Amino acid sequence: MALPRLLRPLLRGLPPLARLGCGRALHRAAPAPAPAAPDFNSFVTRTNTCGELRSAHVGQEVTLYGWIQYQRQGLFLVLRDFQGLTQIIIPQDEAHAHVKKLLSNAPVESVVRVTGIVIPRPPGQENPKMPTGDIEVKAETAEVLNSCKKLPFEIKDFIKKSEALRMQYRYLDLRSFQLQYNLRLRSQIVMRMREYLCNLHGSKRIPCALEGSGQVLLSATESSAVQAAPHGWRPGQIDIEMSFVDQAGIQRLIEGLLQYSWPEQRGSITAPFPSMTYEEALANYGTDKPDTRFGMKIVDISDFLRRSDIQFVQDALSYPHGTVKAICIPHGVRYLKNKDLESLKESAKSQFNQEIMEIICRPDGSLKSLLTKFLGEKQQSELIQALNMQVDDVVLLAAGEHKQVCSALGSLRLETADLLEAAGLVLRDPTAFHFLWVVDFPLFLPKEENPTELESAHHPFTAPHPSDTSLLYSDPTKVRSQHYDLVLNGNEVGGGSIRIHSAEQQRFVLEKVLKEDSEVLSHLLEALEFGAPPHGGIALGLDRLISLIVDAPSIRDVIAFPKSFRGRDLMGNAPDYVTPEELEPYHIQVSWLLAEKEAKKN
């Protein structure tokens, strides 16, 4: 959905990509000086890129290299490179017959060199939508460096093609302005992040504390694990690991990092980011990654209904974690059709096994619902007040176990937002960036298959909350962790934790709480015993973060060579079948599934 909107400014003439400076947001460390504009023309044989010629260049002889974007009747063509477009005038006189023939006959997307003189466009023919729209280049000499055979489809149509086709011809897809813009912006953001970490704060490029940290070992183990998927070029992510740091230290570091690297054209972001406990996030938004750009928060109405005679409410409240909650959809009557409400209720039923009741606020302010006959006037008015209901609002109500009710209403909140926006309401400002820390996760969760046993909510190396350390030994289910997630507009874009640095505590967690065999991690425990410092870290999911910044519908739009959903490289057709002979040196055999074996035979 987002891409077409983003493409609009492109059609109006994209600003030259060289100008995409990253923001120099407020930061308490020494501000970096503004870097000089990069020089794109050193080391290559052009004099200029296709994006930089202006009126001031008129009269100069220039040499441009690029792709033929468009050619018309042997009169002119548009040359494109990664910086922009320049109009080339094809000479018509006899002395340049060779140049005319060559440029007129070269197929679209052929690579050419053009040398010529910059001239002003004739009065009235300037193109204000094009950065180079005041000039054109009259070709003197030209050379076709590589002719292009007929394309499977036009470059500008790529975006409409199937994902598989785009991936197969990714090198053509990458010629589009939008992907070039995304990848260049990504590169600049990552470079700014490196400046912040390395130059301003002296981090080393090695993603672990060098100071004898136990984490070093943990990471080494993870890195040696089987790498099942083929690697793309993208870094997994940005991994930060620090000694002598607490949760607040990591959070301030990341806030500074994002402010420093935030691209200017996306406004600015303010820090510190708000923080919310996991319990609050679940209770108010029904998720651990709330989208706080819009309201419709979950409201607990248990107390208002506790004295009612509604059977399913009473049933729900009789259980230990029983609750009644609701979300209020502003103008729901106006924007939601009956079938929308039905599909919302069905979704809650099928995904969460949760029944949903609706309450509608009539134009006269009275409530329409199956429940009203069970509620006195005072109760109704209390409910209207608690939910801040206005005329035409629709309330969705759920009763049951706390987590199930919250999750169902949290999911309905997002589905409703989609429906309202599809109907024309703008709920989630696409230019707003709501960062949020979610903290105080539970350290352990009951295992789904056997709720009397515990498993780590994140991983077994997460440190307990300092206030809950003693609970570790008495009631581990109540221990909060020092895990933190960074959420942006409802998406998890980072996560990390303070790690356990005491071998004794780590061994207790592994053996006594999780009932794991600590022997497989004996090298980690030994490293902790040799003076590992207190340490913690965080990883940022760059692909997701950048895709949110550029408002791309998929992370594949911010990765040069993504793999398909199934980990396949559709361009190089990898992974491919490998012969048993090729596998022999690795002492590996492929165990074909019988069906595949048969298919391969035929």
Added chain:
Amino acid sequence: MALPRLLRPLLRGLPPLARLGCGRALHRAAPAPAPAAPDFNSFVTRTNTCGELRSAHVGQEVTLYGWIQYQRQGLFLVLRDFQGLTQIIIPQDEAHAHVKKLLSNAPVESVVRVTGIVIPRPPGQENPKMPTGDIEVKAETAEVLNSCKKLPFEIKDFIKKSEALRMQYRYLDLRSFQLQYNLRLRSQIVMRMREYLCNLHGSKRIPCALEGSGQVLLSATESSAVQAAPHGWRPGQIDIEMSFVDQAGIQRLIEGLLQYSWPEQRGSITAPFPSMTYEEALANYGTDKPDTRFGMKIVDISDFLRRSDIQFVQDALSYPHGTVKAICIPHGVRYLKNKDLESLKESAKSQFNQEIMEIICRPDGSLKSLLTKFLGEKQQSELIQALNMQVDDVVLLAAGEHKQVCSALGSLRLETADLLEAAGLVLRDPTAFHFLWVVDFPLFLPKEENPTELESAHHPFTAPHPSDTSLLYSDPTKVRSQHYDLVLNGNEVGGGSIRIHSAEQQRFVLEKVLKEDSEVLSHLLEALEFGAPPHGGIALGLDRLISLIVDAPSIRDVIAFPKSFRGRDLMGNAPDYVTPEELEPYHIQVSWLLAEKEAKKN
């Protein structure tokens, strides 16, 4: 050999690592402004690092975190972090009994927090070898954050231990100043390289031209190949790929990159780097990676001996590529023992199947050799002149096929240099950095197993030298390539080429010259047909380059977590045995060698 020498300044007190600024060498692009010193104390709970306190801090209360390097009789201790060492005075009064007990009892290498007051050292007790040697910190409060159990050996002894032990306890090894220094310098050099490429020249982080390059595909194919070895954290290397560039453009880019990122404390390097053809390198140095820091070049003496009656010389010269060559070892008589000369000759015999003759220049200037009786006085004097022989010099002479003779003498030249240096002569200045481009390699070589067939000298995508393009179709053995190697002090630290961008030429090379099935590369050929631009690239071997810059004996000294020679991770004991059940989801079986299978059973 090199490490102990490098350690000497460390013993005198290493300069604080924060000061390791990288050089801002001359460069024609806009010079980057000097970055502010990084702030190591933001986000963590210390006030200062252990390397930064000076007389100016006297009277301040500070909080330091670090490892106990040394503790003496409950009176004082030395605290160490990644920035340096600070002496801590343990309080002896009753009010601080708890602090005294805690700091006196904490084992060496325990992690502690110390808060105290900076005081001047008593007059005469200052330590000028220590950057913090003017002050000490009188502890007020302290906390043991992690106690260290008895180490397998002392940190300072690590360097003497076996490689396997160092790798097993790499997290302890990494606490040494030398490794910290190497890795921090590496990080700074790489950061400067990124600044040069991204900020000054607008490169993207994606290691391939985005402009629809065929190389994109090539790289994609390579990247999808089976990754047999487990990955460490080091980047493979720096990969650069550019459109519309020629060999000179790539060379100037790399020279600028190295000048820009060169660390100040290693002097400066001048560009352009000298260039040498492969043929010259072979003829003069017997290798494609000449160490030009010293002489002893190979001299062709075929013409002087052509008229002699020496049978083996005549035999050699009668063959097509027959030659007689020699190297002259200055003061060889003084520095080489008889057994040295014998071992040199044996080495040439065993490695190259090459006989070596020796000629010695006596104190009276006459020659001593089995050859002299076959040579007239004029020939002897011509030989002395051609080889620039002085009294006490030793000449090693070889006759045979050109490449074999050159390779043997090139190898002897390096072995001799080792022997001369072991005997006390300094031939190769360890502070000198001799960069050299080696160019004009042959594009194809005869296959070793079948010399009538050709294989690529580097890879089949390397473009032919522009002057030799027509030879591709008439006499491919004579075609020089556009491959270039970057050599530093006799080590290959980079290599690359201009690639073929014409599908037609690429298909000819694959099918007609190399007799390969071009079908497996059909996606590459197709990409070339869709308007791939002329392009080329280079890869720098960062591990080797950095190890030469810091004068480390092994690349493992500049990698945080290197694998052992056999690709094993000795710390995490990976790779490890995996059960058949764990492999099932991957459809893989391990084919145990019978012997291993038996061993595993027992």
